[in-house]
Amino acid sequence: MRRGEIITAGILALLSIYMMVKSSELDIGYVRGTGPGGGAWPFWLSAIMLLCTVAIAYNWARRTSPPSQSTEPVLDREGRKMLIEVGGGIFVFIALINVISMYGAMGVFLFYYLWFLGRHTLTLSLVISLVSPIAFFFFFEGLMRITMPPGMSFTAPVFDLLYDIIY
């Protein structure tokens, strides 16, 4: 944790510097007649952020913050496995949205989580991962009139069938 805290502060310091540089693409001072320039607000806030990271590093060196005193790892083996399995699952879910539609990706993710990670029965996993996307479809497309990404063209026949029910 101790090393992780200083690395995080370092990353945030770099982010602050980057945001200061990006902000300075617009005026960061006071412009007579128009007030503070467009970059002033984010520039000075990023500068305060940078100062905060210096203060965090100072506290880290003095070992005053709880993470700077901790000898535990940020993520142990189990934690890394969890992050890859769950975080990776969400990553694939989002990546699949533009391919097999929001509802298709949702079904795949639910099945993966319930059956593979949750160790539920095949029947329960299949029922939930089939019923939930259909329920979401009727709620969003039918009731709320919000269109979700339909994916690639091969999903059209399924959507045509469902849209026939709504309209």
Add this chain to the structure above:
Amino acid sequence: MEILGLLANGLLVAVEPMNLGLILIGVTVGLFIGAMPGLGSVNGVAILLPITFLVPPGSAIIFLAAIYYGAMYGGAISSITLGIPGASTAVATTFDGRPLALQGRASLALVTAAIASFVGGTVSVLLFTGFAPALASVALSFGPPEIFALMLLAFATFVGLGGDDIPKTVLSICLGLVFAAVGFDEISGEPRLVFFDISGFMHGINFLVLAIGVYGIGEMLWTIDTTRGTITNSEAKMTVKGMTADAGECMRRGWKGMSVGSLLGFFVGVLPAAGATPASLMSYGVTKMMSRTPREFGKGHPGGVAAPEAANNSASTGSMLPMITLGIPGSPTTAILLGGMVIWGLTPGPRLFVDEPEFVWGLIGSFYVSNAAALVINLAFIPLFIWMLRMPFTILAPMIFVLSVVGGYAAVRDMHDIWLMLGFGIGAFFLRKFDYPLAPAVLAIVLGPIAEPTLRQSLLLSSGDPMIFLNRPVAGPITVIAFILILLPLFKVIFNKMRAGKQPA
């Protein structure tokens, strides 16, 4: 006495069978729309606006106002049970509502939310009835310096009495404010902070993307990591006796939050361009500041649920005030209601009270009835919400992830923002490991779009002189209080050192 007579007539209009039916349907629909992550009262009112052309204008606005009320109640449900803010107005409810649910006290959180919403709604309706014209003129006297001073006070409450690591709290606030500045500079119209020139940043960062990322994805990753998947299901239970005890605890520990939320919420709601979201966040901060146990906030304090819930309901009534009396909407939802009134052939403004008394007082009467109906309907549905929590965690967790992605997309309709949401979720997971408070970042991204323009307008008014925030009679005291709060941690350090120095070795 004249007002009481008009109000009695208004109540009679509200309880006419058709209007009463519309109130019950509106509140129920609003409750479920509000509970859906990414959807809020604005979606419900906008979608159902065309339906209202089938009924008289008085009944139409009563129906829409009931949806508005129901959504304000409903927003708390997913904040508490799932940890995902149902609507922007319920972000602050997540701070303490979710920890209470994780402790198996979801019933207390839900009962507190329902009672606080009722109290906030009732107080605001009384204020609305008694002081509508006077308050509208006070709100109009609030210029950019006063509004910026209020924003400063909201940030200061998080810094001064947060109890967290101060540099990390300040960093979190600044990060939220900078994210709120992404997109276009409103004055020059030039692109600003378009990270790595990715065009998706051109439309800015919607605060729901950050809120759902932090509280939906980040929170779930944190829970799974800390429990190692050992949670099978929540211990949440609900009995009539338990609910009565919860109501007692809510009144005992949440009365201060309810009082602050009701009054502050109404006034912030009245301010043009403020609305229920800043009202709820500010009320949370002020209640935490006034509490004898501020360190308990964020860990499951009923006051942390009561304050934002009383405030968002109170503000929803408050935001109707400038709409009716001046024709100025106080929130996006009231802007749609205003549009509806124009379509129905009504002219909002000071003459509305004179020209259409039945309409105005019928609406005010419907606030009273909607509020009572919302409380009863909300309490009746609590067992259903508790049942949801008792589902095995391995079913609830993927559902929350799905709701986060779908709700996030419904709010912004852009895949770029969904990727960003995942990034925020993973970022929040790591930042939380190193004790960075994330609530201030969410507060800042909500208040940023109000704070920056008011600061710039104020400095433009004073030709760059920052003393404008101290010289004005209303802005001055608020700014001084904000600075005292910001410097409070420093005073505490000096005081502790002095006390340590006086003690014998």
